[in-house]
Amino acid sequence: MSQASRKATSAFALLRRFWPFARPSKGWVLVGLMAMPIVAAATAARPLVAKHAIDRDLPAGDPAALTRTVLVFLAVVLVEFAAQAVQVYALQRAGHATVARLRRTVFDHVIRLPLRYFDRVPVGTLLSRTTSDVEALSETLSFGVFTILTDLIVIVSIVAAMFALDARLALFTLALAPVLVVVVRVFSAALRHLQLETRRAQGIATGFLAERLGGSEIVQVFGRRRDTVAQYEVLGARYLRATQRANVYDALLYALMDGIAALAIAILIFTAAPDVATGAAISVGLLYAFVDYLQRIFVPIREFSGKLATIQRAAASLERIYGLLDEAAEPAPEPTAADPLAGFEGGFSARDLRFGYGEELVLEGVDLDVAPGQVVAVVGRTGSGKSTLARLLVRLYDGYRGHLRLQVRGGSVEVADVPPAVLRRHVAMIPQDVFLFDESFAFNVALGPVDAAMRERVAWALRTVHAWDLVERRGGIDTPVGERGNRLSAGEKQLIAFARVLVRSPELVILDEATASVDSLTESKIQRAMETVFAGRTVVVIAHRLSTVERADRICVFDRGRIVEQGTHGELLARGGVYARLVASEFDRDD
């Protein structure tokens, strides 16, 4: 009992939270709800009209009256059809629109979740929250909930009509209903249990199949085809047996409906017979109406439990979705807020900066000062923390200790205090893998809708970074770049990334191992492009290539989360420390 009430409360809480998504469609919901009683009334009234024809018009032998009654019957049928169509359409419309809104909210939320969350949860899971979980809801919203409601109203009105016609006949014939409910519950429970087993067996078999097909080369070269197939046969047979057992219950549940109406009619006859014998008036029309009612009242009762299960699944989906929405995300950018970075020229400083992705620290007290307009190179082994510094500077990760302050006119602001969206207008990061949308070059450079002014700017930027010819070659800036830019080389993508920087004109640019995987043909272009992009900006280069590093005003060497050396290329080489060793090992191949 307490469990049931808890369930009800939590269901209520789920629904209340859901309402904002449905609210914009409340007109349609209202229309759908208003159509419901009309549907129910028409369903219940139809046999009554027929009863009238049989009991009044036929004995009277009045064809004109019969025609009138049949016209009324047709009108009722038409109203039922129309009301039902309107109801179904309105509620599905509301349901689908609601779900589309929910999906949009989930998507918008997920793309603003902290990257730590993405480190923890696989992208596939997030995808299925956004698509399959939401789809499950869609089914329920457009069918489940409201058909249950309609069924309930229809059942209630039929029962009411039957009792109004003849309470005793109604009572006896409907006595089957509770029996049916119990039988259906017992069977459904057994069936659900079997279906669970079926799904589990199927999951295991399909998982095995998928994996062995994925590793089919291994199966083949190790000559294990025969026993792999034998293993699959065992798993498949388990699934087969479970489904065959489930089939029996399923067939019984289905067949029950054919029998129950016959039994109900038999009860009707047994109950009515003594009355008729004592001369009490039971009209034929009444019997007709009862036969009609009894043929349609049991089906919704059977389907009730199935529909309830759908709703339960949807509730589970909804809970998972809410769980996702409850994760704190970055606030959406507020365009009106004052810019705390007005007067920022790219200078920043780190003081005792410490940070870790998990418990282990990746940065263990970094001190660094970069003056506006400087080009600073950061070098170090993989895992030394140099990329982490970049991620903190654009607030991809939060929660550092110590200070990371940006110099603005007349002082400095802590990175953690700058809204991420604002920060990223001023600080640009160019990663090694350039992300491209499957859209036009123009869109990818502008990263938004392209108006005439933006087109100009995009074209200028592409020319400036020497990417114009590569764009032209592919058909101009309105040509799509292909799925994830698969028609472009790594170097070409870099050029697009540089054009992005020019368009947005940030004061501080961070290149995160940006030129690590570039073929030598594009590299010279990139070098030239970099000159233009760097001009007048503060630049941090997290580097692999010596050519970039050599030209830097200063080189910082990271090792185990700290800066261990700083100076120019010449100074550091002369010192013969970590940098000199790195140069000897890592950078050598460029010479």
Next chain:
Amino acid sequence: MRERLADLAGPLARFYRGYVRRNVPSYVAGAVALVATNYAVVRIPKLAGEAVDLLGAGDRAAIAAARTTAWELVVLGVGIVLVRTLSRILFFNPARRVEYRVGVDVFAHLLAMPRTFLGRQNVGELVSLATNDATALRLLAGFASLQICNVAIAIPMHVVQMWRTHPQLTLACLVPVTLGALYMRHTIRRFYALVRRGMEFLARLSDRVLECYAGVGAIRVLGAERAALARFDERNDAYLDLQLRVASMRAFAMPVLGFSGLVGTAVVLWWGGRKVMAGELSVGDLVAFSALLLSLVSVLTSLAWVLASMSRGMASLRRIDALLGEPEVDEQRGEALVLSAPPSLSVRDLTFAYDETEPVLCGVSFDVPRGGTVGIVGSTGAGKTTLLSLIARVLEPPERTIFVDGRDVKSVRLADWRRAVAYVPQQPFLFSATIRDNILFGLPPEVDPASPEAARRLDRVIRLAALEDDLAAMPEGLDTVVGERGIMLSGGQRQRIALARALVRNAPILLLDDVLSAVDQGTEARLVEAIAGLHGASTAEAPTTVVVSHRTSVLEHADHIVVLDGGRVVEAGSHDELVRAGGLYAAIRAEQGRGEGSER
């Protein structure tokens, strides 16, 4: 439609012979059960009508007769539950077996397909063949067969029962119902087309979502959240529009058949009512008539659904038939090969191209002496992996290019060749199973995984592949489950388990494709020693080995090293010779030699 049926004749016939024929007795029994079911279905309204008339008459004899009728209804009511259940079991359970057999056959067939076929396929699509398409065939063999059988029995029985009551009335009320059924058929076809498009739209929406989730860091850094959302909206709205079209069909078009049944009932009331007034029919006949009509409508509804769903089953049938028609690799064809000792291998003027494109390998020749080791080195794309796949006969080499003990490997029975070779591919693919099972997967078929021999081999390869420390650190050691449902292994650990899996085979030929690329420096040295050690102790036992690597450090122990560049052998010789020669090998070595200590 007609010509499509014609070219379905072959697949249908094969499907029938291969899977359905053995179920025919069950179907016949099912059909008998369906006849019994439909007898009851049409008899129940008739009885209800008779009872109404009897009770309406109100005299004592009639009431007794009505009671008898009621008892008959009880019997029929119980009976119909039994025969209906039986008919469904008799059709559906054999169909489940069809699904199972098709799934197993497709899987077995796929595993016997050549790599050139499998390599081109998307795994998801192959899985779908063995699961979704098999399910579609099950529906064809079960649900569709049952429905068609049922319709074939039910429609005549309904019509006959109605006709016997009143032929003209039957015709009159069948008019709206027939029109409704025709409209339904048309509607369902459009409905399915829309649903399919809906699935496509959803897939496209998912693509877009996935694109953004995978690139979320970049999107944020670029401040492109709005642009991403706008792109999402585009597809989300398109999907919604489509769903609304489906919704309007569901609401307005699909219920038309049911509506036509009620219109038919109105006809029964009106026309039949007039006949009652004229004394040609009784009220009970009207009761029976309208009940039969509604029952007929439900039969027609399921017919319309079945007809529409058959096209899906036929598409699956075609796909599966086409797949099963593709020739398998015959592993038993060719001459027997029994190797009592490691053989010599030679590659002679091997040229190979995947398609009509440029050859990947061009005139490659080298020899591996009995129990010797040859190293293959070269940059990415030099053709190393292709060369090794050809030796392993993962890809079929051209005739007379690869020889084992002087015999063309092409002439050797593939099953025997598989037994002779232990091959470690570049991607260390492990199954979701325990580490023990993954390693023992490499055992030759004659060694029982539970035997002491297997245990001995397992111990040995764990040592050889330097896995002891890793296993000690794992929660359940050898019984730790790896892969999707288990723990995550590092690239190096996966590679070493894959290596152990090959070594446990004790095969006379060992082919290693860049198997140490993710292993750290110290372990690499240890493994190189171990592999060399296979050769050191007793040469008679040492497998004939070909090692591919892009790192020269792995190859220093090789007897002979072949340097590939652009598919050609550009240098060959021992490590020392090649270093002295100062060519490509020396250059690669110089480049890598100084990278020591860096993480990979």
